[in-house]
Amino acid sequence: MSAPLLEFAEVGFAYQPGQPILTGVNLRIDPGQRLAVLGPNGGGKTTLFRLAAGARRPAAGRISVAGTRARYTRAGLRELRQQVQLVVQDPDDQLFSANVRQDVSFGPVNLGLPAEQVRRRCEAALAALGVSGLADRPTHLLSYGQRKRVAIAGAVAMHPRLLILDEPTAGLDPAGVEALLSTLHDLHTAGTTVVLSTHDVDLAFRWADAVAVVSGGRVRTVATADGLADPALLAAAHLVPAWAPLVHQLLDQIPELAGARPRAVTELAALLHDAAPEDR
Structure with missing residues (x-):
């Protein structure tokens, strides 16, 4: 069996001493898997994602990417973020450039890539998210759904092996949700492994190969068909079947x-x- 794309082994984390957010987390994500992460607000989903992307360092255990243990040096984090990209829930926390093209280009530019390669990556990411026509528009004039797509495009431009999306459908209308799921399907088909968090159990069942339920500082991975019909498991995470x-x-x-x-x-x-x- 090949090495997992991302692996948590007995990972623990606390923002304050004696108040753990996550304890003894074991999680494996294989290349090509579609994983949905469910759990209550404040249950640790976002913390799990920040650990995966190197934005937080575990207090216990280890995190490995493609079989290599994560290193928290400047060079190690740079290497990790070329493989794992996190898109946060609120796009306004992620967009900061004057216009869309500049924002999507920011990551590749900071990798020190040649200008032509940056341009190609930017154009491909904009096209993948269906926002090529917005390239020169100021980010503050975009709709909420457009800002969501531009934020994801910025992550896609980094060519990550693993794309992590925190509540990507929050705030979208039904048509926006369907359009985003279609885009995620295309990214998955093109070889990007996608992980997303959601409160929508039905969406998780429809989209995911497997589900990780975060509750009480623990993470349990289940098959979608069985786990998402388990009232006891979902009730513990404040969810319904x-x-x-x-x-x-x-x-x-x-x-x-x-x-x-x-x-x-x-x-x-x-x-x-x-x-x-x-x-x-």
Whole structure:
């Protein structure tokens, strides 16, 4: 088995002595995996992400990227951030340049890349996020959804192997959520491993290969189909079960629909439409 892209081994962290946020965390993310991180507000999701990106140093345990233990020297952090990029929940905490092109170019410029390579990376990232037409627009004149996409484009321009998104769908309308999920699918297909946090259990079931539930300072990784129908596990994280696994159980009791596995409301609606009598 190849080395995990990111691995936490017995990691602990506290902002204040005697008040641990995370304790004994073990987590493995393999290349190509799609991991959703669930948990209550203040439960440690953002701290987990900051540790993964090198913005915080663990008080205990170790974090490894592509089989190499993270180093917290200037050179070590520079190397880590070329492989792991974190996009925070509020894009206004991440955007600071005068216009979109400058903001997306900031990371590659600071890597010391040649100007032409910076330009190509910037254009590719803008295109991947569907914001090429905004390249010369001031960032403060963008809508919230546009700012979200530009913030992600800035991370994508770094060509990370692992892209971590903290609540990327928060504040987006349904159409914005669908557009973002389509973009994440394209990034995943192109070879970027994506991890995101969300409070939307149904979105996690629909999108993720696996789910990490953060609760009580611990992290438990579960298969989406089983874990997101476990009321006890989700109640501990202040969440409710996903509807899709429960609907699957119900469909299995209907002979002509048994085995159907819709993962989104649109898929369920299409299934019921196709199953309806022709003389409806």
